[in-house]
Amino acid sequence: MSLQVVAFAVLxxxxxxxxxxxxxxxxxxxxxxxxALVLVSVAGVFLMLDAVFLAVVxxxxxxxxxMAVIIFAIMLSEQREIGGDPxxxxxxxxxxxxxxxxxxxxxxxxxxxAALLAVLAIAxxxxxxxxxxxxxxxTSVADVGRALLTDYLVPFEIASAVLLAAVIGAIVLxxxxxxxxxxxxxx
Amino acid sequence: xxxxxxxxxxFLIAGLTFPVLNVVLSSLLRRDxxxxxxxxxxxxxxxxxxxxxxxxxxxxxxxAMLFVVFDVETVFLYPWAVVLRELGxxxxxxxxxxxxxxxxxxxxxxxxxxxxxx
Numbered sequence: 001m002s003l004q005v006v007a008f009a010v011l012x013x014x015x016x017x018x019x020x021x022x023x024x025x026x027x028x029x030x031x032x033x034x035x036a037l038v039l040v041s042v043a044g045v046f047l048m049l050d051a052v053f054l055a056v057v058x059x060x061x062x063x064x065x066x067m068a069v070i071i072f073a074i075m076l077s078e079q080r081e082i083g084g085d086p087x088x089x090x091x092x093x094x095x096x097x098x099x100x101x102x103x104x105x106x107x108x109x110x111x112x113x114a115a116l117l118a119v120l121a122i123a124x125x126x127x128x129x130x131x132x133x134x135x136x137x138x139t140s141v142a143d144v145g146r147a148l149l150t151d152y153l154v155p156f157e158i159a160s161a162v163l164l165a166a167v168i169g170a171i172v173l174x175x176x177x178x179x180x181x182x183x184x185x186x187x
Numbered sequence: 188x189x190x191x192x193x194x195x196x197x198f199l200i201a202g203l204t205f206p207v208l209n210v211v212l213s214s215l216l217r218r219d220x221x222x223x224x225x226x227x228x229x230x231x232x233x234x235x236x237x238x239x240x241x242x243x244x245x246x247x248x249x250x251a252m253l254f255v256v257f258d259v260e261t262v263f264l265y266p267w268a269v270v271l272r273e274l275g276x277x278x279x280x281x282x283x284x285x286x287x288x289x290x291x292x293x294x295x296x297x298x299x300x301x302x303x304x305x
Contacts (some may be wrong), residue, residue, distance in 0.1 A: 002203075045189050047195075061255070076243055076245060077242075141269045144266040145269045146273070147197065164288050170253070171249060171301050174248055
């Protein structure tokens with residue numbers, strides 16, 4: 001077994017475990033930390049695929065900035081615990097899963113969707129052909145830049161418009177609430 | 188390809204092992220003698236007042252959101268800077284449009300006074 005297979009297995013295990021804990025942790029803060037673990041592990045997968053720039057972006061933007069926003073959003077919310085059952089923290093994996101499945105019938109909907117996605121993915125594996133040899137489709141930062149500024153020029157400029165919308169949206173949404181929450185919290 | 192990333196892997200493992208090993212070692216060596224004053228959260232010798240989980244001010248969120256937006260902008264600048272010489276004036280105009288649009292957002296934030304810390 002090559003080092004590559006071992007690395008992929010470790011990353012895949014981290015991603016699966018982390019994603020499970022994101023939805024199963026009783027504390028939202030813990031969910032956020034497990035989400036960070038998942039995002040960093042995905043960056044590892046990008047590195048293994050030779051997408052260096054994407055891996056850096058993943059860590060910088062997702063594990064850095066987006067996680068910061070999520071944690072800020074958690075700090076702004078009143079409710080930090082899901083379910084409010086302290087014994088849930090001591091439960092084993094099987095019991096935890098059983099309770100999660102039983103607690104909300106709506107939980108079956110995303111479960112069914114995930115199962116469908118898994119079936120489609122497994123069915124699709126054969127059609128895609130062999131994966132590209134590592135290093136064959138190496139993408140440097142210059143390749144990304146060239147593609148962004150020539151072939152994908154319009155999406156690139158639209159990205160800036162989307163970011164502008166995000167700035168204005170954040171300001172509009174928080175400014176309305178800002179007046180009454182301003183003196184309530186901690187400075 | 189894993190070759191060049193073995194260094195990173197070693198760095199990661201070393202970085203994770205060092206703090207964990209130190210905590211484990213110190214827990215093996217130290218005396219376990221907790222008392223209320225010792226286990227309480229320490230903040231400059233003051234007794235803690237209330238719960239740590241207060242609702243924070245909403246203005247923090249605007250700053251976090253602005254940080255994300257300009258972080259993403261910085262990420263886009265990086266591949267642009269690498270190919271600027273190659274693509275010349277065209278790339279320069281493109282990035283001016285890109286940053287110009289985002290500066291509109293910053294100007295809006297400035298006008299709305301969300302950048303001011305009250």
